[in-house]
Structure formats: C-alpha cells, structure tokens
Amino acid sequence: MTAIQAVYVRGHEERPDPKPHIVYRIEIQAHVRSWQMWRRYSEFVELHTELSKSTCSSPPAPLPPKNSLAILRGPFRDSSSMVEERRAGLETYLRAIISAKDDKWRECYAFRDFLGVPVGRQGTMAEASTSSKQFSSSSWLDEHLELQAKIRDIRADINKRDALSDRGDVSASHTANVQAKKKLAETLSRVRTLKQGLQELGMAAMAQGELQRRTDMVARLQDDCEKLGKMVTVTRQASRPAAAPSSRGPTNVTVAPESDRAALLSLSKPVTRVFGAKKPQETEMTRPLDDQGLVQLQNTQLEQQDSQLATLTHILQRQRHLGEAIGAELAVHNELLDELNTDVDRVGGKLISAKKQLNRLG
Numbered sequence: 001m002t003a004i005q006a007v008y009v010r011g012h013e014e015r016p017d018p019k020p021h022i023v024y025r026i027e028i029q030a031h032v033r034s035w036q037m038w039r040r041y042s043e044f045v046e047l048h049t050e051l052s053k054s055t056c057s058s059p060p061a062p063l064p065p066k067n068s069l070a071i072l073r074g075p076f077r078d079s080s081s082m083v084e085e086r087r088a089g090l091e092t093y094l095r096a097i098i099s100a101k102d103d104k105w106r107e108c109y110a111f112r113d114f115l116g117v118p119v120g121r122q123g124t125m126a127e128a129s130t131s132s133k134q135f136s137s138s139s140w141l142d143e144h145l146e147l148q149a150k151i152r153d154i155r156a157d158i159n160k161r162d163a164l165s166d167r168g169d170v171s172a173s174h175t176a177n178v179q180a181k182k183k184l185a186e187t188l189s190r191v192r193t194l195k196q197g198l199q200e201l202g203m204a205a206m207a208q209g210e211l212q213r214r215t216d217m218v219a220r221l222q223d224d225c226e227k228l229g230k231m232v233t234v235t236r237q238a239s240r241p242a243a244a245p246s247s248r249g250p251t252n253v254t255v256a257p258e259s260d261r262a263a264l265l266s267l268s269k270p271v272t273r274v275f276g277a278k279k280p281q282e283t284e285m286t287r288p289l290d291d292q293g294l295v296q297l298q299n300t301q302l303e304q305q306d307s308q309l310a311t312l313t314h315i316l317q318r319q320r321h322l323g324e325a326i327g328a329e330l331a332v333h334n335e336l337l338d339e340l341n342t343d344v345d346r347v348g349g350k351l352i353s354a355k356k357q358l359n360r361l362g
Helices: 042-056 064-074 080-099 111-115 125-130 137-166 172-201 209-233 258-265 291-361
Strands: 006-013 021-029 034-040
Touching: 006 080, 021 080, 034 042, 034 111, 042 080, 042 111, 137 172, 137 209, 137 291, 172 209, 209 291
Parallel strands: none
Antiparallel strands: 006 021, 021 034
C-alpha cells in the first residue's frame, strides 16, 4: 500500500436503482497512475466493520454518523449540505488510514479491495512471493519505485553504521548493520519476484522495446543489491593509532641501506621553491610576490576553484533533477502507450469479428 500517495473523495452522484441512493467518487493517486472508485456509504460501513474485526482495533478515524442522512429516504435536493458533510467525513476517514503510522489497516486485503488496488501492488514479502504472476504494467512500475527507495534506505543504514563505527559505538554500529542486512534480504526477494513478474508480462505480449527497458531496470537493481551485499558483509574498522610493538618478544626491524639514507639526507641539490615536477618558472603574477604573497595567491585561487566547483555541482544537480523528471514522464508515456496498444488490439479484434459477420451476411 505504500504505492498509494493520496486519496480524495471528490464528489457524489445520485442513482435511482435498485432504489434511490448516493454513491461517492473516490480518487486514488499512485506513483505513475491514478484511478477512481464509486462506493456507497453502506460499503464504507462494511469496510469499517471488516477492518475492526481483522485487526482487532478500530481504524484511526471514525466514520461519519449513519443517521445524519436519514432524510435521504425522501428527495435528494434538500440534503446537499448533509451530503457534503458526509463526503468530507469519508475523505477524512480514508486519509487517516493512509497516513497512519501503523500500516495494519491499509495492508488489510479488505482495504485494498475497497480502493481497487491491483493485486500485484503488495508490499509484504509473503504476498510478493505469491504475486509474481499478478503484476499489471503499472503495478510493476510502482514496485520498482518502491525497491529503489528500499535500496536508498539500505545505503543510509550502511552510512549510519560507518559513522557509528568511527565514533567507537560498536553496539549501535552492529545494530545498524543487522538492520541493513534484513532490508537487503527482503529487497533481494522482491527483486526476484519483480523479475518473474516481468517474464509474465513479457509473455502477455508486451512491446519488445518496453520489455528490454524494464529488463535493464531489473539488472540495475540486481547490480545495486550485489554491491550493497559486499558492503554489509565488510564492516569498516574505525581508524585507531597503531599499537606499539610489544617489548616481550623480538621484533623484525628492516634497516634501510646506508646508500638510501645518504640519498635521502643529501643536500647537494640547492633548495628552491618547487611548484611541481617541472622546473619552476616565475610569471608576471608571482614575480613581485614574496613567500607570504605566494601563499595568499594560492589561497585565492583555491577559493575561486571551490566557487567554480560549487557552481558546477549546482548545474549537475539540476541536470540530474531534469533527468529524473524526464524519466518519470517517460514512464507515464510508456504506460499510456501500453494502454493504447491494448485498446488497439481490442478494437482490432472487434473489427475482425465484425468483418466475419459481414461476410456471413454477404
């Protein structure tokens, strides 16, 4: 359910069959798509009852009272304020479940079914192990985005482990490393499930170009997991001063030859200012400066280089953001193209059927 970003109850509609009643339009927004569902108030009541039974606790927000719309047994035109009040209460109810810290309500099957969430968009390991054949094109992309976020979390845990190790907090460092390993094991399982789901989508006549693109996306996830696996198995040691050699036992000390020592301590060459491997050359800028002036000039040039590097970093970050935005836009367009491809195939099938009927009539 982490793929759901927002839920709104935008409006309502009056329906006469089987008897006069009101249905509410629920809009659900995910990473790369959005959809809507129509639900009656009685269905909200059934959802509330099922969530309370399955989780043994009431949802974080109450439903609006049932008797507030008793007037709806008559004409609808005199109850617009009551309908609006109930609509706002239902929206608050759904948003409270989506934003709750405890995910036991939103992970419940009744809630996912109520919102019409595709079966493939499941977050737990047990569900992911059995849902490889139930991914839709959009839920597959949602799962990929979730795995990318999971990998970023693992990297953050590893960085936290290294920082704690540098401070000498061994216990906390070990805890962070164990947490990173657990997340990595779950991520590896979900990546395998994602790969299997892609194979099923490929057999369902997905476009070859899109199939190759998603195969590359899975390969990058596997590479990231492999790198993280090496990082979590090698714990960085905090930098400590080297221990003094023990005085109890003999030590092997290699004495440098006299020729090397003479070459090291030789003062036969004149001492001059050296700027690099080549022979130093004065310039118009350095010639009038003394040693202190040269140091100041060097600091000024370093500051200018730092400023230019900061500007370049800002430009690269902007390019990265643009690339991510373009990638998200391409994902949306690919989803639209997949839907268009499905619609074209369906219309083509209808045209073939109609042509056969016309041939029989002719």
